[in-house]
Every structure is written in structure tokens, then in C-alpha cells.
Amino acid sequence: MTARPRQRSRPAARAEAILASAVFTAIAALLVIADFLDQPFYLKLLTRALVLALAALALDLAVGIAGLVSLGHAAFLGVGAYVIGISAEHGMTNGWVQWPLAVAAAASAALVVGGLSLRTRGVQFIMITLAFGQMFFYLANSLSRYGGDDGLTIWTRSQFGTWLSLSDRRTLAWLSLSILLAAYLFLRKLRWSRFGRVLRAAKENERRMAALGFAVGRFRLVAFVISGALTGLAGVLLANLTEFVAPAYLSWHRSGELLAMVVLGGLGTLHGAVLGAFVFVLLEEVLARLTTHWALLFGPFLVLVVLAGRGGLVGLVQRIDAPR
Amino acid sequence: MDPLLLLVQLLNGVQLGLLLFLVAAGLTLVFGILDVINLAHGVLYMVGAYAAAVVLVRSGHFALAVLAGPLVALGAGLALDRLVLRFVYDRDHLDQVLATFGVLIFVNELVRVLFGPAALPFPLPAGFEWSVRLPGGATYPAWRLAIIAAGAILAFLLFWVLTRTRAGMLVRAAATDPAMLEMLGVDVRRLFLLVLGAGAALAGFAGAMAGPIVAVQPGMGDQILILAFVVIVTGGTGSVQGALLGSLLVGLADTLGRSFLTDMLRLALPPAAANEVGPALASMLIYLVMAGVLLARPRGLMPVRRAAR
Numbered sequence: 001m002t003a004r005p006r007q008r009s010r011p012a013a014r015a016e017a018i019l020a021s022a023v024f025t026a027i028a029a030l031l032v033i034a035d036f037l038d039q040p041f042y043l044k045l046l047t048r049a050l051v052l053a054l055a056a057l058a059l060d061l062a063v064g065i066a067g068l069v070s071l072g073h074a075a076f077l078g079v080g081a082y083v084i085g086i087s088a089e090h091g092m093t094n095g096w097v098q099w100p101l102a103v104a105a106a107a108s109a110a111l112v113v114g115g116l117s118l119r120t121r122g123v124q125f126i127m128i129t130l131a132f133g134q135m136f137f138y139l140a141n142s143l144s145r146y147g148g149d150d151g152l153t154i155w156t157r158s159q160f161g162t163w164l165s166l167s168d169r170r171t172l173a174w175l176s177l178s179i180l181l182a183a184y185l186f187l188r189k190l191r192w193s194r195f196g197r198v199l200r201a202a203k204e205n206e207r208r209m210a211a212l213g214f215a216v217g218r219f220r221l222v223a224f225v226i227s228g229a230l231t232g233l234a235g236v237l238l239a240n241l242t243e244f245v246a247p248a249y250l251s252w253h254r255s256g257e258l259l260a261m262v263v264l265g266g267l268g269t270l271h272g273a274v275l276g277a278f279v280f281v282l283l284e285e286v287l288a289r290l291t292t293h294w295a296l297l298f299g300p301f302l303v304l305v306v307l308a309g310r311g312g313l314v315g316l317v318q319r320i321d322a323p324r
Numbered sequence: 325m326d327p328l329l330l331l332v333q334l335l336n337g338v339q340l341g342l343l344l345f346l347v348a349a350g351l352t353l354v355f356g357i358l359d360v361i362n363l364a365h366g367v368l369y370m371v372g373a374y375a376a377a378v379v380l381v382r383s384g385h386f387a388l389a390v391l392a393g394p395l396v397a398l399g400a401g402l403a404l405d406r407l408v409l410r411f412v413y414d415r416d417h418l419d420q421v422l423a424t425f426g427v428l429i430f431v432n433e434l435v436r437v438l439f440g441p442a443a444l445p446f447p448l449p450a451g452f453e454w455s456v457r458l459p460g461g462a463t464y465p466a467w468r469l470a471i472i473a474a475g476a477i478l479a480f481l482l483f484w485v486l487t488r489t490r491a492g493m494l495v496r497a498a499a500t501d502p503a504m505l506e507m508l509g510v511d512v513r514r515l516f517l518l519v520l521g522a523g524a525a526l527a528g529f530a531g532a533m534a535g536p537i538v539a540v541q542p543g544m545g546d547q548i549l550i551l552a553f554v555v556i557v558t559g560g561t562g563s564v565q566g567a568l569l570g571s572l573l574v575g576l577a578d579t580l581g582r583s584f585l586t587d588m589l590r591l592a593l594p595p596a597a598a599n600e601v602g603p604a605l606a607s608m609l610i611y612l613v614m615a616g617v618l619l620a621r622p623r624g625l626m627p628v629r630r631a632a633r
Binding site for chain 1: 423426428429430432433434437553607614623
């Protein structure tokens with residue numbers, strides 16, 4: 001057989017589209033139900049899941065598609081959130097300025113961290129992203145003018161004129177869902193574009209792609225920056241949701257949790273990351289109600305997911321679905 | 325700059341560096357031989373500290389406590405291998421990260437349930453409550469000197485084992501080319517278990533020694549784990565010499581940065597600005613050092629020359 005670029009088979013593409021639509025429809029249905037039952041708590045919980053799903057989606061671009069295992073993505077989430085917090089503290093609450101500024105700041109942070117970390121591979125890359133993530137954590141901790149380790153309350157959410165008010169919980173929830181959907185469609189396009197194919201090919205065999213003349217490092221850096229910028233956008237939404245920013249947003253445990261969401265859902269599938277984030281957040285909520293020591297249950301669960309779950313939840317669905 | 329303060333802080337830096345070395349040495353060898361990333365290594369440091377604290381309070385014997393630290397950590401390390409690590413050796417790094425992350429949050433929470441969220445009491449041993457008078461008139465706590473001495477002796481022993489014994493030779497060979505060693509009939513898996521156990525015991529010993537000068541509380545291992553990563557990246561993955569160099573560099577940079585950076589900035593900046601920037605910069609200093617090393621030498625200061633894989 002001659003070597004051909006791997007194409008999606010048509011049934012597989014259709015199965016993926018069906019599952020992805022099912023995930024997004026289910027999320028929208030949950031939002032409608034929470035709204036209909038007038039449950040602000042659940043609406044807020046779902047919005048939180050939407051925001052973390054955006055961050056997990058962004059991380060899936062770096063980890064699942066480009067093969068860059070970043071253990072420092074919470075830093076970009078934090079940079080996005082802190083730009084909102086700090087600008088609001090100075091009375092600058094115009095969202096048209098705040099949001100691009102926050103995303104640009106997260107992208108710049110990703111450019112610096114990615115540029116340095118991409119000089120290495122494998123285990124070193126993981127350790128370095130973790131270390132730089134921690135550096136941003138300490139930076140946030142030492143911002144004594146902006147609350148230090150106590151964090152900073154955001155008194156005014158981002159303002160977008162009269163037609164879009166984020167103080168309405170429903171608006172924020174549906175806006176988050178729209179942004180998540182747009183990011184998903186963008187990344188799916190990216191994944192099947194030439195850019196995405198180069199990334200995935202380099203993940204399979206870096207040496208061959210380099211020999212073919214691709215500047216693999218540059219492709220990866222661009223992917224890392226896009227991933228960081230989208231994670232920063234998630235941070236923007238998170239700050240507007242909680243009306244608060246704190247160094248805890250940049251904790252490296254958050255980075256680990258984001259990785260867990262991506263793997264739980266299904267690495268490199270994009271809609272898997274969204275599914276993983278929702279299952280993660282809802283599971284965390286259920287476990288936290290059972291016991292305050294939910295980590296006692298969650299730690300072993302994570303180990304089991306890694307040991308048993310090849311392909312995550314999406315892989316599970318595919319295995320059930322696949323014709324024998 | 326006060327020369328006496330400088331001397332004291334230099335000693336503090338060396339003390340932190342040697343403590344870090346005890347944790348980083350085992351970690352770097354584990355990376356070097358099996359290319360495994362183990363986030364739960366910091367947990368072993370915490371387990372060592374807790375074991376020592378409990379034995380100290382129950383028995384009152386300090387020697388017993390310092391012995392319990394490495395022994396319990398050794399047991400925990402071997403259990404970790406049996407229960408989790410051996411299933412992920414052949415997996416990719418992402419699986420290793422997540423599995424050991426799961427272990428880490430589980431053990432942190434378990435410790436919180438068993439001993440409470442507050443720091444455990446860990447009094448200085450009798451006979452070490454005094455301070456040594458340094459030349460020039462400054463005083464220095466004897467316990468910190470004991471840590472320096474123990475760290476230096478262990479570092480020396482480790483190098484002796486690695487360079488002068490057959491087991492050490494095999495470990496070095498495994499770090500260069502594990503596949504070839506396997507071909508030659510050496511059980512690399514067992515060798516790895518030996519290194520993992522020794523690394524766990526060293527981390528546990530570090531935890532026991534650090535007990536009196538740090539807060540023995542849940543999550544104390546996370547901090548040291550990340551510092552050990554910085555050490556390993558700076559020194560060069562898999563290299564014990566690199567780990568020693570990196571440890572001392574990180575220990576000194578962190579300690580000296582925290583005590584002198586603000587004063588040094590005052591020479592260049594207005595005092596208010598220096599007070600604002602100084603502490604922030606000091607807490608980021610070791611990461612900036614790491615970034616500088618990465619720019620100049622991406623493989624670290626003393627990389628291991630590996631066979632092509």
C-alpha cells in the first residue's frame with residue numbers, strides 16, 4: 001500500500017460529529033433546566049464547568065494535538081483573571097479593552113514560557129512548565145498592592161455597553177457556552193488544517209517532519225501560544241464569574257486537574273476535553289458533598305482512569321459503538 | 325552589606341541546597357534510568373518528616389526519629405512502586421504525571437485526615453538547642469550545621485558509591501544506555517528498584533532532618549518537589565553531579581535573593597519601588613536562574629551523555 005496522509009473515514013467523522021453535538025446539546029439542556037428551575041447555584045456551577053471546559057479544550061490543543069505535556073497551564077488562566085482584577089481595581093472595566101488585553105497578556109506569557117520550555121523535550125518539558133507556572137504563582141502572591149495571597153475582589157464585572165450585562169447570571173452562562181462552542185469549532189478546524197496535521201505528524205515522528213523541512217519548533221510554539229491565549233480567555237470568564245482573583249487560581253494542582261480533565265474525556269479529541277471537564281466538575285461536586293475529604297476518593301479514581309481508561313470517555317463510547 | 329549577615333545567609337543557602345540535593349538526587353536518577361516522572365517523590369519527603377515527628381513525640385528519642393524517617397519513606401517508596409509506578413513505566417509521560425498526581429493528592433489528604441491540617445510539633449533535639457559562635461561574633465544554630473554536615477557526608481557517600489562500587493557503576497551505565505545494560509544480562513528493573521528505594525530513603529531522611537526548621541504539615545512535599553525539579557532542570561537530568569551543583573545554586577540564589585535583593589535594588593530604585601519589586605523578584609529568582617541556564621545550555625549545566633535511543 002502506498003503511504004497516504006491519514007484521512008478521517010466518513011463514518012468516524014460522522015460519529016465524532018454526533019458525539020460532539022450530543023455533548024453541546026446536553027450542556028445547553030442543563031443550562032435551560034437550571035434556569036427554568038430557578039437554581040442560581042446550579043447555573044453558577046455549570047458556568048464554572050463551562051469555563052474550565054474552555055481551559056481544558058485549550059490544553060488539549062497543546063497536549064493532545066501538539067504533544068506538549070504542559071503542567072503549568074493554570075498560570076495562563078491566572079494571568080487572564082489577574083488582568084481583569086487589576087484593571088478593575090484601577091477603574092478600567094470596559095470589556096472591549098479588558099478582554100483583548102487579558103488574552104494578549106496570557107498569549108505573551110505563553111510565548112515566553114513556551115519559547116524557553118520548547119528548548120527541551122519530554123520529562124524536562126513537564127518539569128519546566130511546572131516550574132514556570134509556579135513562578136507566576138509566586139508573582140501573584142507577592143502582588144501586595146493587589147491583595148497578595150488573600151486575593152483581590154472584583155467590584156465591577158466587565159462592561160460591554162447596555163446590550164450585554166454580565167451581572168445577569170444567565171447572560172454570563174450563555175456567553176460562556178457561546179465562547180466555548182466557537183473555540184471548539186475553531187480548534188476542530190485547526191486540527192484538520194495543514195497546521196494541525198503538521199503538529200500531529202510531528203507528535204508521531206518529529207525527526208521525519210524535520211527532515212521533510214518543517215520548522216517543527218515554530219509550529220509547536222504557535223500551538224502553545226494559541227493554547228495559552230484561550231486559557232487566558234477562560235481566566236477572564238472565571239474572574240467575571242467569581243468576582244474574585246487569588247493566587248490559588250494559579251496553583252499547580254489546577255494545572256494537574258486540567259490535564260486530568262483532558263485525559264478523562266479523551267486525549268486529542270477536543271469534545272472529549274469538554275466532556276471531561278463537565279464530568280470532573282460534577283464529580284467533584286458530588287464527592288465534596290459526600291465528604292470534605294473528597295481527595296481521598298478522587299486520587300485513587302485518577303489512578304484508575306490512567307490505568308484502565310485507554311482513550312478516556314470518548315474512547316469508551318467509541319468502543320461501545322464500534323461494529324464488531 | 326553586613327558581612328556577618330552574609331556569612332549566616334551563605335550557610336543558610338548551603339543548608340537549603342544540601343537538603344534539596346538529598347531530595348533531587350534520587351529523583352534525577354529515577355528519571356535518568358527509566359525516563360519516568362514521579363510527582364509523588366515529594367510525598368516521600370513529607371512521609372519521612374511525619375514519621376520522624378510521630379516517633380519523636382511517642383518515644384522521645386531523637387536518634388530513633390531520624391532513623392524512622394528514611395525507613396518509613398523507603399517502605400512508602402516500595403509500596404508506591406508495587407501499587408502504581410510499575411504499571412506506568414511503559415506508558416507515556418502524561419500517564420505517569422496523572423497517576424503520580426493522583427497518588428500525591430491522595431496521600432496529602434490522608435495525612436490531613438490522620439494528623440489534622442495544622443503543623444505537627446517537632447521540637448529540636450536536646451543537645452542541639454544551642455548556637456555555634458562563628459568567627460566575627462555571629463551565632464549560628466547548631467541544628468542547621470548538623471544538617472549541613474549530614475548532607476555533605478551523604479553527598480560524599482553517594483558519589484563514592486556511584487563512582488567506586490560495582491552497583492554504582494551499573495547505575496551510571498543504566499543512566500547512559502539502559503537497553504544495552506539489559507542486553508548484557510543486568511536486571512535493570514531490579515537496579516531501578518534499588519535506586520528508587522535509595523532515593524526514597526534519602527528524601528525521607530531529608531524530611532526528618534528538615535522537621536525542626538520547617539512546618540511539618542500536609543502538602544509540605546509539593547514545595548520541595550518543585551524546587552527539586554528546578555534543581556534537576558538546571559543541573560541536567562540524570563546527572564548526580566549536576567543535581568549537587570544545581571542544588572547549591574538554587575539554595576544560595578533563593579536564600580541570598582530573599583535577604584539581599586531588596587537592599588540591592590534600593591541602590592538603583594527609590595525605596596518604595598524597591599520594597600515593592602524586591603520581594604517579588606526574590607521569590608522568582610530561582611526560576612529566572614533556571615531560565616538563564618536554559619537559554620545558555622538547554623540540557624542543563626552538567627548533562628549526562630546518553631546513548632541514542
